[in-house]
Amino acid sequence: MKKAFDMSDLGLLCFYLGVEVRQDASGIALRQTHYAKLILELSGMMGCNKAQMKKAFDMSDLGLLCFYLGVEVRQDASGIALRQTHYAKHILELGGMMGCNPAHTPMEEWLKLSWDSTAEEVNTTYYWRLIRSLRYLVHTRPDLAFAIRYVSLFMERPTMEHLQDVKRILRYVVGTLDYGLHYGRAPNKARFVGYCDSDLADDVDTSKSTIGTMFFLDDCLVGWQSLKQKGVALSSCETEYIATTTIATQALWLSRMLAELLGRKVDVVELKVDNKSALALAKNPIFHERSKHIRIKYHFIRDCLEDGSIKASHIATTDQLADILTKSLGKTKFQEMRERIGLQQITCILLCCNLLFRLLSLVDAIHIKTPFVLFQWMGMNALIVYVLAASCL
Template sequence: MGFEQSPHEAAIYRRGSGGNALLVGVYVDDLVITGTKDAEVAAFKEEMKATFQMSDLGSLSFYLGIEVHQDDSGITLRQTAYAKRIVELAGLTDCNPALIPMEERLKLSRNSTTEEVDATQYRRLVGSLRYLVHTRPDLAFSVGYVSRFMQRPTTEHQQAVKRIIRYVAGTLDHGLYYPRCPGEAHLVGYSDSDHGGDIDTSKSTSGILFFLGKCLISWQSVKQQVVALSSCEAEYIAASTASTQALWLARLLGDLLGRNTEAVELRVDSKFALALAKNPVFHERSKHIQVRYHFIRDCWEEGSIKARYINTKDQLADLLTKPLGRIKFLELHSRTGMVQLCHRPTHKT
């Protein structure tokens, strides 16, 4: 049928380019089809029906547990039905909802001295929450944090999980809104880190966000693999991790568009980390850092990444590095594209 498989995402196929592009996403025997022309999409459907026994379910509305709503203003993604099942599974249907998923500055330890709880039930709840993160970046840090205590959970850890679920219970209709925007969209990333926030290992947590235009398309909250000796080093490691994701996203976007894309802008709120990335000379501050974390320097030199400094108050990835207070959390919740979908903003095109 003339399709080319994306070398950067095996489940995506493209035929044609420019004004005649047709894209197909495949999961087992389910296909998601889109293209620049309705006629191309319709013709492909007829090709498939002539070859395979298949059903046309119309405009995408539900896929892999994710609810999709499309109209002239844009697209929304949410998992309301799935979130309700998590609340029911936890026995918290009639709970008092929490305003934020985690208490500000909360610190948990694997060496908790409180009573142990049923590990199987704990893992079931946390595993369910991890799938909800696919449309809920506001849960990425808190769910990742409680995931660190799967081996021997205690009542202290269980209380943190129930707090997250009480937050979910109060935000069942929250999800991501992707407004229709005229013109070409550009990839922009944010990377941030706390410093030594894990009290068991003294390791830091990296927070990474990527936007395509105004739309949040990728997010990560992950504990760093090594101990950072300073906040500068922790930020540098986070920026290097973000650079690998930036390159993959840029190349995948190039596959979808059928052409090369411009350099990705990466926004960092540490001037020292940026100086370290620009300076190719090893010195007392950087000589001990593992070689792989200097990957960002290569990206900078070849022009695939353009890192720039932003003020800490504009660092959106802070949402993914630590438990925040209510005011800051709700501000970043809104600025990252999370909305209460029954009150979705309108967008004029």
């Protein structure tokens, strides 16, 4: 390779993408100390505890998790709260929208955009950066899922019209910076409930429909998705039928994963569908004339209903919570749905958690056991943050 390329031999690999590598005759050892924190659920299933791990590994116990990969975490007796306020502020700075007037919804009601926009084209790289940053925000903000997916369709040739709608999303984020999800303690007999909905031919360029799915563990939202169907549906019954099959596959996977975590069998997942025709088509294969053109894989839901691995029932359109993932809603309807899916304003999150972890890592690195050296090193504010945060852990 040295003959073909101008390169230098740096010896054995010792560091790559934040991972420290040690190679010797006994083998290869890998560890991440600066770019990742080790998160463990110490339970009986793992057969280990903190004391045993400290004997086997050189590690520090930083207490309860309060910050991880941009997600702020609050843990108390009532449950766990997640939000991304600090990360959202970085996105607003990137878009130059700090201090702008907030919007009540991320999109205008019944907004329709097209690839064939005649507006002036904008910088593609800048548009990509905004969209990709916003996508990560969806991890704790299901209210943004549909709007961000919709503007992501125009990343190939974005125009000023598309960028204005992205800035509308940022304006909504400004007014909801402290919003996040709260997970209360679930009872022993926790069960999954899934909601699925679709919007027929909402894409003006391809006539494809949008599917929205949500999963609740009791009253806690644990999974959501907004995606475009791969094919064109001929009716609302067909698109709802396809959506039901799509959510059925996810429901089975989630049910099995929960059973493995709990170590016992869990209740059957119940799906909530607001289209009676789609339910009849799934439960009664006699309707051959209306379903013979549907691809075979979408009939998977019939087997699930027959063997009892999944239940499906009708729900009123006004109670269909997945509606927020399929279309842009008006202010009143949107805020109602946002509250019903469990999104709320999260307060009293530990401040400056990222700084805290850096300070703790610094103290651990120089083997100093007292925090008072931080007063000399980082100033009084850093010491106050350290003491306040440590008292809450």
